[in-house]
Amino acid sequence: MSNIARDLVMLAAAIVSGAVFSAPATAQNEQFIPILSYRTGPYAVNGAPYANGVADYYNLVNERDGGINGVKLLVEECETSYATDKGVECYERLKSKGPTGAAFINPLSTGITFALTEKTAADKIPIITMGYGRADSKNGAVFAYNFPLLGTYWSAADIAIQHVARELGGIDKLKGRKISLLYHDSPYGKEPIPMLQVLAQKYGFEFTPIPVTHPGVEQKSQWLAIRQNRPDYVLVWGWGVMNSTAVKEAAAVAYPRDKMIGVWWSGAEPDVTPAGDQAIGYKSLMLQHGAGKFPVHADIEKYVYAKGKGSTEPGKVGEVLYNRGMVNAMLGVEAIRKAQEKFGQKPLTGEQVRWGLENLNLSDARIKELGFEGMLKSIRISCSDHEGTRDGRVQQWDGRSWKIISDWYTADESLIDPLVADVSGKYAADKKIQPRDCAKES
């Protein structure tokens, strides 16, 4: 017992001395950026490559450019395991670190996004949810601090249906067809349902949502239902092990894989490789970019991996989710750069970065300069449109790599906007938020 007591005292002493010595190490000219990631748990296969892309890009900015206009990026990662309560704890832990607090937060979980939406608005820290999060937060007048950049699930639903129509040979061919949605039973998976219901009504197809319980390894009954119902297409809104399980179960009931279309979170290498040859033909949406290497990857290899500072094996650079992490980090960095134009080249607060995000305008030329040409189209955020662009393509797995099989689709705003106005209006009324007048914002 006394040995343990002694150890405990030593440990306590180590903690106290560590706290004392590590405190003054923080420099003043640093911009703090938290990374909420998950490298453990059932979603780790997808969470880890994404987090690696994010971390490597911040590292690149520090190593290649010495930060943003001389302001170094200070990054700290926190493990959420994709659990909402842990995500909230991580947010509280990291939100006020660094000289000016967190520049923005990036939860990589729709559940955590819902839990943090109110808190971030109160703390004045923008929450970037690139390609996920609440679809109604496109309306920046109500959701001043939410930025669902590049695409929401309602845009994704519309793009998926547009592609189905194209494959069937025209939008009028949708009439009478059956389309099922196999979804992760969480806010993430439920988000597209209202949009798909609107689309089903408009185009006259029969829409069936089929929920899969977290974490998604048990899908036998769902696929039995699909086998009985024989839908023309199955949209997959899965994450983590649920995706590869869906592909395997589809093969088990002989549902054609090329009639399955995953959302952009169900279309990465870890989703198809575990299913082996069974995954051949499986399709998914692309959040603009896909896999592959572009000029920016050469910089990452030169400035980060050559110095031994990379966060993964060099072979994994350029995977779908790795690239998505990079794009995500790049947009955040560019928002800080934009905000620096207005507020000065120093560490900025979340409120200032929010302005940068809302006024972010990346032209094709700027994207080329950043080395992302071919991955992204130009993006322009505004007060009334926090999504920026809503373009996507479709890719197909051929057994070894993802092949792009379609042109660009643009989600139909005339269908999405009434729904956004309706749902965000309800939120504003519930929370007594006075929507900003976007005409007056600059």
Add this chain to the structure above:
Amino acid sequence: MLYRETGQFKTAYAQDMAIFPIRQDRIGLGILLGIAFIGVPLLATFHIWPFGRDYLLWAILLPFLVLALAAIGTNILVGYCGQISLGSGAFMAIGAYSAYKLGTGVHIPLAWLGFAISIPPLPVLASILLGGLAAAGCGILFGIPSLRIKGLYLAVATLAAQFFFDWVFLRVPWFTNYAPSGSVNAPELNFFGAVVQTPVERYLLCLTFVTVIAFLAKNLVRGNLGRQWMAIRDMDIAAELIGIRPLYAKLTAFAVSSFIIGVAGALWAFVYLGSWEPLAFSIDRSLQLLFMVIIGGLGSIMGSFVGAAFILIVPIMLNLIPTELGVPLSTETITHLEFIIFGSLICYLLIKEPHGFARLISICKEKLRLWPFPY
């Protein structure tokens, strides 16, 4: 010597039967409550160390208080009445969702009868307490099997409650006011005109609930009802022979326990999370509460607090230590280390003291009372 009771004469039965008969206990509790009610809010308001940031209040103390409350509820059922329950998470969910429905207005359209039942939104305090009552009602319902089945078999029956309510709140859109994502937002925390918003206010609100309910529970378990529960726990046949009605004793335990858990669930949703989905009350939460009670000490109100602190705070500390010390470990390694160390700690504790922290503390207290010659 701290606990020397020399000179504390009890001259009336009331003194002998007091909730805290030893003067030192009363003083200690007074100091603790003083720190909790006055010290912590003062430090937090002026941002004095360790309350420089909201972190300690928001991410540690607030969840600790609410989960300690839920652990008290679980302890009444499992620790005092001996009915193993794996449905605590479900009762938290019932508390949360009932309070949500009552707080946002209930509307039941009865089209076939030609009218609708409409209840306007209730004040927050009423909806939290009624949420607890709703949980108590469901607790009684799911407690009925306990009259026939015991021990591990009952645990399986309560597991049914867990999965049933998980399903209900996930699938029946009425409970979430038809929210498209299934995630709901708590109404404004308005208590008689005062809006609870800042972390300090939220902390004080939870603390008040926890203090009041903990005192009530402490009083209840040493009274008639509590003794009935303990008699049932220790040997139900003997209890029945001396005239205790198992039906009444078991169902009251289920009701009281579920009420407290339900209130804790409503607080967890309204005050701590603010926005939640059914996953916040999954089977993991039930197991977490059960572990809190087992580690803290079955049949001890104080044990519930210690258990909650251990289960909630130790993993967070283990996770924080490497970063605070500046040890360059990846978050992955830290998380795995956290699991390994925390797991071994639980094993070690249960081997050394199978009756939990409460037993350790009472041994310390006994030894202090016999100081300087403890045996």
